[in-house]
């Protein structure tokens with residue numbers, strides 16, 4: 106697999122839109138979806154305005170079908186850490202993900218050059234729990250029309266709990282930057298949602314026109330069933346942090362945005378039961394062995 110999954114530079118005056126897939130190596134739906142879209146763009150000679158780039162995230166972890174090798178490539182984008190890597194002074198210099206971060210950074214810098222009407226960065230992920238279709242975005246961009254075309258729950262304030270995400274790093278470089286979570290890891294649903302969602306985003310950014318892509322996108326059909334019962338906008342109010350080696354185990358059966366009550370037993374670890382600290386909706390319950398975020402509790406923001 107190559108770092109650059111696809112790149113099309115079209116007519117001037119359009120946006121720059123960068124898609125990253127597989128920042129976590131066991132989440133291959135994004136990589137496949139990006140490749141699908143580029144294949145169609147090329148074979149059908151779809152006219153493009155601006156520049157569309159597809160980039161693969163953690164190549165080493167993708168080869169092993171593992172979330173990461175030495176550390177999480179979506180928690181290391183702290184500007185001080187990245188500059189220490191660039192200058193060769195980090196204590197983590199020889200870690201697999203340090204080399205991945207440097208290579209990814211080089212690709213992102215190279216592809217970001219030039220003047221564009223808009224700059225958009227989309228990070229494609231999948232989750233280990235059901236109903237994992239949502240958008241993660243810094244709050245100041247939650248109303249952006251490009252994000253709203255996906256008609257998925259929008260989660261704000263996660264950046265206050267997750268340090269060093271690539272989407273925050275790109276946000277701070279001036280991109281409209283968000284994570285697009287497609288659903289359960291390894292599911293056909295996630296691949297289909299990501300593929301159709303990429304087409305919707307390309308239309309919303311005016312990189313391609315509806316008349317050229319309507320035949321390829323079945324986004325409304327895919328989302329019709331599940332999106333009506335999901336919240337529109339939520340804010341994160343709690344995160345359960347998992348220490349390594351703590352034997353954290355989520356109780357089975359929880360899915361994203363399921364209502365929970367304060368005091369409800371959600372999981373357990375070596376110290377015993379772990380109870381909900383407040384009422385709310387459970388978010389990103391951890392059903393895989395890797396990761397330090399056990400679960401989050403979110404609250405609906407009502408802006409009607």
Ligand SMILES: [Zn+2]
Nearest residue numbers: 129132230231
């Ligand atoms: Zn991920």
